[in-house]
Amino acid sequence: MRILKVIISALIFNFFALNANAQSLYEKLGENPKIHKIMVRTLELSMEDERIAFTLERSDLDRLAQLLTDQTCELTGGPCKYEGVDMKKAHVGLGLTTGHFNALVEHLQQAMREENISNRTQNQLLALFAPMHRDVVEK
Numbered sequence: 516m517r518i519l520k521v522i523i524s525a526l527i528f529n530f531f532a533l534n535a536n537a538q539s540l541y542e543k544l545g546e547n548p549k550i551h552k553i554m555v556r557t558l559e560l561s562m563e564d565e566r567i568a569f570t571l572e573r574s575d576l577d578r579l580a581q582l583l584t585d586q587t588c589e590l591t592g593g594p595c596k597y598e599g600v601d602m603k604k605a606h607v608g609l610g611l612t613t614g615h616f617n618a619l620v621e622h623l624q625q626a627m628r629e630e631n632i633s634n635r636t637q638n639q640l641l642a643l644f645a646p647m648h649r650d651v652v653e654k
C-alpha cells in the first residue's frame with residue numbers, strides 16, 4: 516500500500532513537472548514581438564533577393580508582416596486569430612514556383628537564426644508551413 520502511494524505521488528509530481536516544462540512553439544519562438552520581428556526581417560531579406568522581390572513589389576509589407584505574424588501565432592498555439600484569406604486565394608495568379616517558395620523559406624530561416632531561435636524550433640515552424648506548398652505554388 517505504501518509503495519503504491521509512493522508511485523502515485525511520483526506520477527503526479529512528474530505530470531506537473533513535465534507540464535511546467537512544456538513550452539508551446541509560440542513561446543519558443545519568443546511570442547508576438549519576436550515573431551513580428553522575424554516576419555519583418557523575412558520580408559526585408561526577400562525584397563533584397565532578386566529571385567522573389569518582384570512578387571512583393573506592389574504589396575503593403577507592413578500589412579503582410581502583421582498577417583504573417585497572426586498566422587504564425589495562431590498556428591503555433593498563440594492567442595491570435597488570423598484574419599487574412601486562405602493560402603490558395605492569397606497566392607492565386609502570382610505564378611509562384613518551388614524555387615520562389617524555397618527562397619522565402621531561406622529568408623525565414625535566416626531571420627530566425629538572427630533571433631537565436633534553435634534549429635529544432637526553426638524546423639518545427641517550417642514543418643507547419645511545408646504543407647502550404649501545395650496551395651502557394653502554381654507551377
Ligand code: HEM
Pocket residue numbers: 567570571573574575579582583586598599600601605606609611615616617619644645647648651
Ligand atoms: C509557407 C509559405 C507562405 C506563407 C505562410 C505565406 C503567407 C501569406 C499570407 C498570410 C498572406 C496574406 C494574405 C492576405 O492578404 O489575406 C500572403 C500573401 C502574399 N504572399 Fe505569401 N506566403 C507564403 C509563401 C509565399 C511565397 C513563396 C511568396 C513569393 C515568393 C509569397 C508572396 C506573397 C504575395 C505577393 C502576397 C500578396 C500580398 C498582398 O496582398 O499585397 N508568399 N502570404
